[in-house]
Amino acid sequence: MNKKSLLKAIAKNRAGNGISKKAMTGIIGETLAAVAKWVEKIGRFSFPGFGTFTMKSRAARKGSNPQTDETIMIKASRAVKSKTGPALKKDLSSGKEFI
Structure with a gap:
């Protein structure tokens, strides 16, 4: 959407x-x-029945360039993670239209 x-x-x-x-x-x-x-x-926002959004920190880590297979360092970052609320999950699994 x-x-x-x-x-x-x-x-x-x-x-x-x-x-x-x-x-x-x-x-x-x-x-x-x-x-x-x-x-x-x-760091957290919860909307009852819909879901929860939380801020997660990711540590720096090693990765690889898929084209050259060269090892690279991926810097630390922050990202928003979401978790579906129980009511929405139930509606979605039952095929019920949410909107």
């Missing part, structure tokens, strides 16, 4: 509520920005 299809799904489920597409785009953008900031600052 991309941003456009997310907006369509929300508009379909909320038809006639008076919120413009532009306002909806702003709300979604601000929501995702707040979640990203929270995960970066606190």
Whole structure:
């Protein structure tokens, strides 16, 4: 799903509520920005029924260039990891439509 299809799904489920597409785009953008900031600052964001996002640190490690088979050093990094919530997992496994 991309941003456009997310907006369509929300508009379909909320038809006639008076919120413009532009306002909806702003709300979604601000929501995702707040979640990203929270995960970066606190290290964890949980949305009950949907899932949990956590910040994980990866240590520097050795890797290899697949084209040359040369050993290279991959520097340390941080990444967001997600875990599906039990309610969403149940809905997905039963074939129930989530949106």
